[in-house]
Amino acid sequence: MGARKKITVVGAGNVGATAAHWLAAKELGDVVLVDIVEGVPQGKSLDLAETAPIEGFDVRLTGTNGYEETANSDVVIITAGLARKPGMSRDDLLKTNADIVGKVVDEIVKRSPETILIIVSNPLDAMCQVALRRSGFPKHRVIGMAGVLDSA
Missing domain, CATH: 3.40.50.720 (NAD(P)-binding Rossmann-like Domain)
Incomplete structure (x- = not known):
């Protein structure tokens, strides 16, 4: 085994x-x-x-x-980021959560260069793009998980 x-x-x-x-x-x-x-x-x-x-x-x-x-994680699920507060749009989260997700991805890539990233942080569409660009991973190793997409 x-x-x-x-x-x-x-x-x-x-x-x-x-x-x-x-x-x-x-x-x-x-x-x-x-x-x-x-x-x-x-x-x-x-x-x-x-x-x-x-x-x-x-x-x-x-x-x-x-x-x-x-180090050497097979899969990394990123849920980190600010939660949306009442009256706040998902666009308001964009800058802050992009910074957070970008920093997380940098740390993960250093230690687990062969991992698969599953992004859950909002706004999901944008955070997947941040993770894809920052990681340099092929598209099939950066996955977004949500119910409704902001760009749909």
Whole structure:
């Protein structure tokens, strides 16, 4: 049996933590949860690990504020970015989230140059373009995941 896959989730908010939970519960690979807020990814990883005996899964869960633990990830899911506040348009998010996603992609590419990127950050269409350009990856390795596209 080969080595277990490694999946990194960047952003430990509601979307990222939920993704990490499902990845672990389905045993799709070991999960690394990254966030800039000190203690949040570590705490959420511990919470998820405590559900393992109840839900019956066995994966390694790591929470971190840095990118060292993400090295050699097979898949990286990027959920990081500002959430939209009431009255704020998705266009208002563009500049800030483009900066965030760009920096995340730079860190990931250094450590996992063969990974597949799944972008969830909004506005999704634009964030996929940011990730595609910053990573230099071929199109088939940068995927966007959403329900409704802003450009549709």
